[in-house]
Amino acid sequence: MEARHLRYAVALAEHAHFGRAATALGIAQPPLSKQIADLEREVGARLFDRTRQGVFPTAAGEAFLARARRALDEIAAASVDAGRAARGETGRLRLGFIASALLDPLPDVLRRFGRERPDVRLELHEMSTSRSSTALVAGELDVAITLGPPRGAGAEHLVSVPIGHDHVIAVVSTAHPYAGQPAVSVDQLRRQPLIVSAGEDEPAVVAGLRILLGADSSALGGATVARDVHTIIGLAASGVGIGLGPSRMKAAPRPGAWFCEVTPRTPLPDLVLSFAARDHSPVLSAFLDTIRKNCPDVGAALDDRLRPPA
Amino acid sequence: MEARHLRYAVALAEHAHFGRAATALGIAQPPLSKQIADLEREVGARLFDRTRQGVFPTAAGEAFLARARRALDEIAAASVDAGRAARGETGRLRLGFIASALLDPLPDVLRRFGRERPDVRLELHEMSTSRSSTALVAGELDVAITLGPPRGAGAEHLVSVPIGHDHVIAVVSTAHPYAGQPAVSVDQLRRQPLIVSAGEDEPAVVAGLRILLGADSSALGGATVARDVHTIIGLAASGVGIGLGPSRMKAAPRPGAWFCEVTPRTPLPDLVLSFAARDHSPVLSAFLDTIRKNCPDVGAALDDRLRPPA
DNA sequence: AATGGCAATATCTTTGAGGTATCGCCAAAT
DNA sequence: ATTTGGCGATACCTCAAAGATATTGCCATT
Numbered sequence: 001m002e003a004r005h006l007r008y009a010v011a012l013a014e015h016a017h018f019g020r021a022a023t024a025l026g027i028a029q030p031p032l033s034k035q036i037a038d039l040e041r042e043v044g045a046r047l048f049d050r051t052r053q054g055v056f057p058t059a060a061g062e063a064f065l066a067r068a069r070r071a072l073d074e075i076a077a078a079s080v081d082a083g084r085a086a087r088g089e090t091g092r093l094r095l096g097f098i099a100s101a102l103l104d105p106l107p108d109v110l111r112r113f114g115r116e117r118p119d120v121r122l123e124l125h126e127m128s129t130s131r132s133s134t135a136l137v138a139g140e141l142d143v144a145i146t147l148g149p150p151r152g153a154g155a156e157h158l159v160s161v162p163i164g165h166d167h168v169i170a171v172v173s174t175a176h177p178y179a180g181q182p183a184v185s186v187d188q189l190r191r192q193p194l195i196v197s198a199g200e201d202e203p204a205v206v207a208g209l210r211i212l213l214g215a216d217s218s219a220l221g222g223a224t225v226a227r228d229v230h231t232i233i234g235l236a237a238s239g240v241g242i243g244l245g246p247s248r249m250k251a252a253p254r255p256g257a258w259f260c261e262v263t264p265r266t267p268l269p270d271l272v273l274s275f276a277a278r279d280h281s282p283v284l285s286a287f288l289d290t291i292r293k294n295c296p297d298v299g300a301a302l303d304d305r306l307r308p309p310a
Numbered sequence: 311m312e313a314r315h316l317r318y319a320v321a322l323a324e325h326a327h328f329g330r331a332a333t334a335l336g337i338a339q340p341p342l343s344k345q346i347a348d349l350e351r352e353v354g355a356r357l358f359d360r361t362r363q364g365v366f367p368t369a370a371g372e373a374f375l376a377r378a379r380r381a382l383d384e385i386a387a388a389s390v391d392a393g394r395a396a397r398g399e400t401g402r403l404r405l406g407f408i409a410s411a412l413l414d415p416l417p418d419v420l421r422r423f424g425r426e427r428p429d430v431r432l433e434l435h436e437m438s439t440s441r442s443s444t445a446l447v448a449g450e451l452d453v454a455i456t457l458g459p460p461r462g463a464g465a466e467h468l469v470s471v472p473i474g475h476d477h478v479i480a481v482v483s484t485a486h487p488y489a490g491q492p493a494v495s496v497d498q499l500r501r502q503p504l505i506v507s508a509g510e511d512e513p514a515v516v517a518g519l520r521i522l523l524g525a526d527s528s529a530l531g532g533a534t535v536a537r538d539v540h541t542i543i544g545l546a547a548s549g550v551g552i553g554l555g556p557s558r559m560k561a562a563p564r565p566g567a568w569f570c571e572v573t574p575r576t577p578l579p580d581l582v583l584s585f586a587a588r589d590h591s592p593v594l595s596a597f598l599d600t601i602r603k604n605c606p607d608v609g610a611a612l613d614d615r616l617r618p619p620a
Numbered sequence: 621a622a623t624g625g626c627a628a629t630a631t632c633t634t635t636g637a638g639g640t641a642t643c644g645c646c647a648a649a650t
Numbered sequence: 651a652t653t654t655g656g657c658g659a660t661a662c663c664t665c666a667a668a669g670a671t672a673t674t675g676c677c678a679t680t
Contacts, residue, residue, distance in 0.1 A: 001313060001385060001389070002312045002313045002314060003311060003312045004312060004637085006385070009421035017657085018657070018658060019656090019657070019658085027637085027638065027639085028638065028639055028640080028657075029657085029659095030638080030639075030640085030641095030658090030659075030660080030661095031637060031638045032638095032657090033658060033659060033660090034637085034638090034660095035637080035638095037659085042389070043388075043389050043392045043393065044389075044392075044393055044396070045392050045393055045395070045396030046396070046633075050657085050658065050659095051657095052646070052647065052657090055658090058395075058396070058591075059393040059395045059396070059401050059591055059592065059593065060392040060393070060396035061392070062395070063388075063392050063394070063395040063400065064388045064389070064391065064392035064395075066391070067384050067385070067387050067388030067391055067392075068384075068385075068388050070384045071381045071382075071384035071385045071388065072381075074377045074378075074380045074384060075311060075316070075377070075378075075381045076355075077377050078311075078316075078373075078374045078377030078378050078381065079311070079352070079353050079354075079374075081373040081374065081376070081377055082353045082355050082357065082370040082371070082373050082374035082377075083353065083354055083355055083370070084369075084373070085355070085369045085370040085372070085373035085374075086354070086355030086356070086368070086369070086370035090373065091369050142661095168471045196339040235369065275596075281368075281369055282369065283369065314668090327624090327626085328626075328627060328628095329626070329627085337670085338666085338669065338670055338671080339626085339627075339628095340627090340628075340629080340630095340669080340670075340671085340672095341668060341669045341670075342669095343627060343628060343629090344628090344629095344668085344669090345668080345669095347628085360677065362625095362626090365627090415621085534671070576642065577651065621680105622657105622679100622680080623674105623678100623679080623680075624672100624677105624678090624679085624680095625661100625677095625678090625679100626675105626676090626677095627674105627675090627676090628658090628673100628674080628675075628676095629673080629674070629675090630671105630672085630673075630674090631670100631671085631672085631673100631676080632669105632670080633668100633669085633670075633671095634652100634667100634668085634669080634670095635666105635667090635668075636665100636666095636667095636668095637664100637665090637666085637667095638663100638664085638665090638666095639663080639664075639665095640661105640662085640663080640664100641660105641661085641662085641663100641671070642659100642660080642661075643658105643659080643661090644657105644658095644659080644660095645657090645658090645676105646655105646656095646657095647654100647656090648653100648654085648655085648656100648662085649652100649653080649654070649655095649667100650651100650652080650653070650654085
């Protein structure tokens with residue numbers, strides 16, 4: 001049985017007349033008669049009563065037509081749904097990210113993406129850089145925002161683009177002597193109680209701090225450690241010590257906390273966006289497009305991917 | 311787009327391989343390639359990724375396939391449903407009947423029909439003979455059980471078959487002097503308080519009573535009237551008078567009520583089954599079949615209708 | 621560089637969908 | 651009673667396209 005048979009049966013039921021139904025279908029009457037006859041033979045039941053007053057469905061015909069109409073609706077919807085999916089209007093995007101990305105690029109990016117693609121289901125997974133990398137390679141994530149480019153087995157099949165630079169800043173209580181200063185020097189940090197990050201991505205941040213503190217990095221041994229930047233800010237605001245963390249901390253201002261630069265300016269690993277090189281899903285492309293609109297200094301790698309949107 | 315395209319896409323998704331999918335479909339590989347290509351062109355989106363590891367649906371393909379599978383399910387169900395409807399296994403039967411039919415033939419008939427055709431929706435409408443007739447002609451009923459054959463405009467398009475004979479019997483209280491007698495004579499009814507039916511079908515029953523009572527039918531003028539046979543039996547049992555009604559009353563025995571024949575035996579209009587002559591619905595045929603099994607003395611008219619069950 | 625597996629392309633065959641002409645049937649009109 | 655007209659079915663033909671066979675092109679592996 002073909003969709004044609006369904007369309008013809010539905011048209012015949014609508015017009016209750018072979019000739020007019022055929023005209024409406026753009027064919028002649030004899031082919032319609034034949035197709036309906038073929039259909040009735042295949043179904044094994046008479047579907048229409050041909051009376052002098054018109055052509056009306058039998059009980060079997062009514063049962064058939066109900067299903068036929070639904071089938072035709074599904075067929076029409078199949079094309080529509082496929083088209084929407086192909087344009088990236090529907091679908092799913094699994095995003096892995098480090099917690100601190102929630103401070104700066106993610107809120108704007110997610111808000112804009114949610115507005116532009118309301119029917120795309122966003123799955124957000126906070127995880128470390130290394131887990132993001134593994135999950136990307138395993139196909140369990142579509143994109144990831146990590147601290148520095150992902151490393152490890154299969155990382156060569158990933159495309160990575162820095163989406164923002166970062167450096168170390170300090171946060172102190174507004175009651176602290178350093179409060180009000182635009183910057184503090186490394187010298188001013190020595191022999192002070194420090195608060196630093198201790199998450200899974202600690203090595204990257206700690207490496208930055210070691211560079212910063214140089215010979216005195218032993219001070220880190222006695223530092224207070226916190227799992228995320230919000231805790232660092234909170235502890236610093238309550239006077240526990242001087243918090244050190246990424247400059248994106250400034251996106252989470254808080255009464256009682258004072259942010260200042262640290263001189264010399266010490267870079268931290270870049271925030272990096274990664275995805276599978278062979279992934280050409282339109283939803284991913286749409287997300288990359290949003291990223292580009294939001295992050296002015298993305299690399300040319302994204303442009304390469306966004307150029308041919310076929 | 312034709313159902314063929316859907317079947318091919320589903321098969322290709324299942325086998326993830328053009329060659330094997332084609333074999334499973336019973337065609338060669340090149341035609342399958344072409345049909346899928348045609349489909350992708352019509353939908354306007356690539357539905358499958360051809361990789362070295364196999365053929366996998368794209369996001370658009372997944373969306374398409376979900377609809378395609380449902381459409382194919384509907385198409386398969388269309389034939390099944392039509393077949394069941396054609397065999398009278400599903401559908402609807404609207405039955406009009408006079409209240410007293412609930413005493414004798416209907417309980418058995420409905421029980422048996424409900425067991426044999428559990429998926430047929432029975433719509434039961436208690437109504438008078440004349441309303442049944444009108445409703446049958448208007449196509450608002452499929453069958454009717456009436457007192458005597460239906461009359462009136464359009465009745466010539468109906469087929470009517472007597473399904474049981476009937477005559478007048480009496481019902482008295484067990485405390486009544488007549489209780490225990492197998493029969494009472496007309497003479498014994500004279501000058502006794504009588505209870506008779508007064509429903510819309512009264513004329514038919516009253517006509518029978520008038521024949522019965524002959525010259526003394528004026529006694530009917532002072533009779534107690536009741537709307538249905540249950541009330542007649544109840545009133546008689548409580549000693550209000552002698553109830554007169556159809557012999558089918560005996561199907562509703564009741565403590566305190568005594569049924570007896572009336573001599574001479576006086577016929578009442580037959581219980582008649584009617585339906586539209588042009589109605590060949592399989593559900594109706596099934597119902598007529600059940601009627602025939604339950605009512606031994608149905609006429610040959612039903613046999614005519616049940617012989618060619620095509 | 622050679623081999624092999626797989627999908628795409630080229631070309632031909634054949635099925636069957638659709639067109640035209642006509643028939644048969646029945647109801648309404650004469 | 652005969653005729654006319656409308657409608658669906660039948661007969662026959664045509665041609666588009668579904669499908670078969672043979673071959674090519676492209677990688678990935680050897």
